[in-house]
Amino acid sequence: MFIDEVEVSLRAGNGGHGCMSFRREKYIPRGGPNGGDGGNGGSVLLVCDHNVGDLVDYKFTPHASAENGQPGMGSQCHGRNGADCLLRVPEGTVVHSMENGEIVAELLRHGDRVTLLKGGKGGIGNEHFKSSIVRAPRRTIPGELGENGKFRFEMKVIADVGLVGFPNAGKSSLTNALTATERPTGPYPFTTLHPKVAVVSGSEKLTIADIPGIIGGAHENRGLGFRFLRHVERCPILLFIIDMGAVDGRSPWEDFSTLRYELSRYGSGLAERPYSVCANKMDVDGAHENLATFREKFPNETPLPISCLAAIGLDKLRTHLLQMCKRHQKISPEIQTQSAEAI
Ligand SMILES: Nc1nc2c(ncn2[C@@H]2O[C@H](COP(=O)(O)OP(=O)(O)OP(=O)(O)O)[C@@H](O)[C@H]2O)c(=O)[nH]1
Numbered sequence: 134m135f136i137d138e139v140e141v142s143l144r145a146g147n148g149g150h151g152c153m154s155f156r157r158e159k160y161i162p163r164g165g166p167n168g169g170d171g172g173n174g175g176s177v178l179l180v181c182d183h184n185v186g187d188l189v190d191y192k193f194t195p196h197a198s199a200e201n202g203q204p205g206m207g208s209q210c211h212g213r214n215g216a217d218c219l220l221r222v223p224e225g226t227v228v229h230s231m232e233n234g235e236i237v238a239e240l241l242r243h244g245d246r247v248t249l250l251k252g253g254k255g256g257i258g259n260e261h262f263k264s265s266i267v268r269a270p271r272r273t274i275p276g277e278l279g280e281n282g283k284f285r286f287e288m289k290v291i292a293d294v295g296l297v298g299f300p301n302a303g304k305s306s307l308t309n310a311l312t313a314t315e316r317p318t319g320p321y322p323f324t325t326l327h328p329k330v331a332v333v334s335g336s337e338k339l340t341i342a343d344i345p346g347i348i349g350g351a352h353e354n355r356g357l358g359f360r361f362l363r364h365v366e367r368c369p370i371l372l373f374i375i376d377m378g379a380v381d382g383r384s385p386w387e388d389f390s391t392l393r394y395e396l397s398r399y400g401s402g403l404a405e406r407p408y409s410v411c412a413n414k415m416d417v418d419g420a421h422e423n424l425a426t427f428r429e430k431f432p433n434e435t436p437l438p439i440s441c442l443a444a445i446g447l448d449k450l451r452t453h454l455l456q457m458c459k460r461h462q463k464i465s466p467e468i469q470t471q472s473a474e475a476i
């Protein structure tokens with residue numbers, strides 16, 4: 134099961150109350166106040182961890198709370214502080230407040246840490262209120278309440294290149310051909326049901342995101358809908374995979390127009406994002422004729438002919454992607470060096 138969106142209810146710990154107590158000991162009359170302070174409540178912290186793949190943990194345990202601080206005790210004893218509640222989330226998690234829908238935190242890289250809810254401060258015991266006038270204060274300050282709230286965690290994978298295409302276009306086959314992963318592929322639609330980021334072989338940092346296929350009417354929830362497009366929202370470059378062999382009796386130019394339309398319906402700037410077009414299945418009969426027609430219909434596009442099965446044009450595509458990443462400058466300097474070498 135892959136979960137990329139959950140609603141959670143979180144609570145930080147309350148501060149322990151300050152204690153009211155007086156020293157009572159044999160031969161020590163009127164021993165004076167000795168009530169200790171309460172401990173601080175624990176906070177709720179989010180930690181970004183690359184070992185966490187998705188948000189499934191929070192699907193089944195959507196409530197979490199930090200420990201309360203212990204109350205202060207006599208003999209000037211301070212209550213113990215409550216333990217923090219540490220929630221591990223995958224890279225690319227966005228936290229929305231359910232109250233106003235605002236984004237309250239974004240955890241992008243391994244090790245990012247955010248205090249989401251602060252624990253209440255511990256109260257103050259009566260020993261702090263003694264003075265030359267008030268020898269036996271009966272005043273204490275109670276612990277503060279910890280913050281609480283409801284949040285929506287949304288995960289958006291982080292990659293340099295996002296693959297967009299119809300089901301069966303060969304997105305997963307391309308991911309397998311360019312990277313060391315082994316994504317399931319099959320001659321039927323919607324083989325892929327959840328996104329995956331993989332590192333392109335021979336480049337340490339260039340990553341691509343394989344997502345489920347998009348079909349016409351995805352904005353009306355046809356197929357798997359277009360909610361998976363959120364996983365290419367963070368990709369500076371999109372790569373359209375078009376089945377140029379028209380294996381399922383498809384029309385490559387209509388597919389491309391449909392994909393562009395669905396992206397514009399999705400919004401979030403995806404339609405304006407820099408992109409490249411990849412003509413897959415060039416080993417199939419009729420693919421070259423289709424490519425020629427495609428070029429006629431879209432004279433501004435320069436589709437890169439490839440075949441994942443026959444391993445045609447993959448090196449060229451890899452170099453092209455590195456160059457594009459360099460051009461759009463949104464990646465690490467390491468890629469820029471690699472790209473320079475590739476050119
Ligand atoms: N002939 C030929 N077949 C290909 C090529 N690339 C992929 N295929 C086949 O096309 C079918 C679909 O490939 P997938 O990689 O699963 O396609 P996908 O875009 O990931 O599909 P979904 O996950 O359903 O969205 C598989 O049977 C592949 O073997 C190619 O270059 N040539």
Ligand SMILES: [Mg+2]
Nearest residue numbers: 304305324325
């Ligand atoms: Mg697939």
